[in-house]
Amino acid sequence: MSRRYHADYHMHSMHSPDSRTPVEELCRTAIQKGFQEIASTDHFAFDAPGYPVGFFNLRYLEKLMADIEAAQKQFEGQLIVRKGIELGQPMVNPALAKSVLESFQFDYVIGSIHKIGTLTLSNVAYNAKNVEDICLNYFDAMYDLADEGDFDCLGHIDVIRLYAAKQGTPVDMMEYEEQLIPIFRRVIERGKGIEINSTGFRQEISTTLPGLDLLKLYRSLGGQIVTIGSDAHRAADIGSGWSESAILAKQAGFDYIALYEDRRPTLIPIES
C-alpha cells in the first residue's frame, strides 16, 4: 500500500528577516508531522531598502544554501529537502534576479509580490475606496511577472485579500477575473504553476490563497501545476492547513500536486 505523500512547498527559516527558526528545526518538525518532502523557500526581496544590511545578497544566499545542503545530508532517507527561494517583486530588478538564480542550483522558485513601488502590501491601510486601485496595480505587476519573470510558481496570488480582510475590508477576487485570466493564461502557456498557500487558514479569511473560486478559474483555463505550501515562519506552522488545501485542490478539479527538482516539475496524485 502506498503511503500518502505530503510535501510542504513554502516555509521560511531564520535566514529570512521575519523568521527565527533554524532549517534543521523546520526539517525535524516536518518529519514529526508526517511530511516526506519540503522546500525551504526563504525570502529574497528586491527593492527592499528598509531591510537590515546582511540580507538579500550573495553571502546571504551562500549561508542559506549551505544550511539546506547540511539538512539534506542530515535527514537523508527521512525527508527530501528542496532548495527553494521566494523572490519578492523580482521584476523590479530582472538583472539581479537573473544573477541570483544563476548563482545557485535552485530546485524551486516562488515568484511573489509583497510590494508595489514604495507600497508594502502588508502595511497598507485598506478601505473600500482604495482597495480596487491597489488590486489593479498589483495585478498589473503580477501580469509582468507571469509574462516575463523567471519563477516556477506564483506565490499567494491574491494576497491582498488576506491583508485587507485583517482590517475588515473583504475583497471578492472574482471581481478581478478580467485581470486574472491573462495572468493564468501566461502561467499555463509558459509551463509554470501557482501555489496554494495555506497561511489563510491561520488568519481571518480561513481558507487558502488563492481560494476555491480562483483555483477553479485557473483549472478551467487548463491550469494543471499547483504546489501546496504553509508559508510557515515558525516550526509549529509547518504543514498546517495542508490537508484542507489538498481537499480544496481536489474540489477545484486538480488530481495532482507538483514537486520540483532542478526546477523541473513532477506531478504526483494528491492525497489529503
Ligand SMILES: [Zn+2]
Ligand atoms: Zn510571500
Ligand SMILES: [Zn+2]
Ligand atoms: Zn513566504
